[in-house]
Amino acid sequence: ISGVLAFGGVGGIAIGFAAKDLLANFFGGFIIHLDRPFKVGDWIRSPDRNIEGTVEQIGWRLTTIRTFDQRPLYVPNSTFTTIAVENPSRMHNRRIYETIGIRYADVHSMKKIVDEIREMLKNHDEIDTDQTLIVNFLTFNASSLDIMVYTFTKTVVWVRFHEVKEEILLKISDIIESYGAEVAFPTRTLHLPDGVRLANEDRHKTQDSRSRESSETSESSGGNKSGGSPTHGESQSGESE
Template sequence: MIGQMLALVNGWIEKFGLLSDGWRAGVLIFLLVLGTATVAFIVSRLILAVENKFKSTKNKWDDAFLHAARRPMVAFVWLQGVYWAAEVAHHFSDAEVFKANGTVLQIGFVWVLVWFLFGLVKEIEKVLTSPIKMRKPMDYTTVNAISKLLRAVIIITAVLTALQTLGFSISGVLAFGGVGGIAVGFAAKDLLANFFGGFIIHLDRPFKVGDWIRSPDRNIEGIVEHIGWRLTTIRTFDKRPLYVPNAVFTTIAVENPSRMTNRRISETIGIRYADVHSMQKIVEEIREMLKNHEEIDSNQTLIVNFLAFNASSLDIMLYTFTKTTEWVRFHEIKEDVLLKVSDIIESHGAEIAFPTRTLHLPDGVRLSGEASEQGEARSEGSKEAPESRGESEQGGQPAGDKA
């Protein structure tokens, strides 16, 4: 068809005898490029208008399809137009470069198709994880893993198709890949370990994006920001990014506090030995207070008991769980509980104990401080006696003189 149209236009121009072959080729190529730009502009505007119109409908998949198809469709129009222009140039020229027009068109078509499929996968991922477009949005980590797998399948299929188009045998390529894969496997064993580690994370799902995780085996703690095929990005609580190879998670224990059902309050509170007679009432009131506390989960383990005779206190064990798992709210509830415990202890005339030590001495034993005080008292008394005697002697001396 393109050859017939080309012959018709070329014959019409040649009939007038106004232009040489070079000028005729230039005019035809210019008209083809101009027509391609016009058609591409019309196609882009048309798809954009249809996309804006479909946004008001309840169907969310047509929006994703049109948004993913708009740019690849424009690229396809340009690809076809450039191909026709190259065919015109090939008609007027025997250059070797124009003999590859068909191959370039096929490779370009594969590239446009991959671009469209990548965009479609991305748009579907956005729809499935959006709380606005979906009543029950899917888990982002799962959807992201599936989308990555689909992209890998698309790339592998496109590469094999392109190699077949270029004249390479797919069976030979696969055989080479099987032999070379062994060498690559040994050379890139760490990379493959991280890849399969990421696959295990997506399969077992010990954590997902947004979870707070930590490891007792390694200095790893923070919020998961991204789970890649090689690295997992964790934002620590001091706001620094931490990049952990996925292979690490196959050899360490990982704790996921984000999935806790309750937060625990575990405290040991001591009162004085002098308040032992109030111990039972204090324990009973604290236990009752916790049972009636609106933020304490009474369905979980609740323990309030006299625990032990400690060195300088009578210890009470307080063990309970809050309903909330939020870190800030938990500390507010814990503060309220501890203040109420303090009020209960004070209401019975008792006091919270602090470390003290009592020293008992047998009769007749005096401390060094007391002995020194008594010695100072004696020395002061001995000093006062001579002074009084001296005064009497001085007082009597004038009398003697007068005598």
């Protein structure tokens, strides 16, 4: 009897833990249906967990998410009561935030470039001018003068957003080029004192001179070896005469 009671106690504990998780998942499903943080078809992601994709089904125990590489992801509903969830599908706008650098040599054109980029964005059909729109000379960077471009598109569709962003970046490139300016890239300028430069030139001249002398010496030595000294037979003939 004691063995049966012991087994029953262990089994009861196991069932209790299982029931706890099951109830937590049902409670999570109830909260999802009550608060509606997302619905079927929404694109959601969690900064706390590696969860991102499109919601396919919301059950009472778990939610099915289709990831962007088309894998099904089954998430227990209790998880959503303990993590933060983003719902990009409910965005009203998408943001373009870029830092574009031009050369230091183009500093005199900076004001005109910034003004024209700002005007282009204000008149662009796909830019929401009711949202924050910033185009300003941002900072003196190591190899560039940086321009900040901060604006929002009207579309929230992922593919269309990137089409609009591409169009805007190309127009910015055209504006920069129209003023004879160029987009900067990392560069380094090395300034040498005149003494160092002259010393290097003298060293190269000395090396060239030594190379020529060595070459001439080699040629002279080769000529002497080929016909400069008499043969043994010629020496004996001279002595007999």
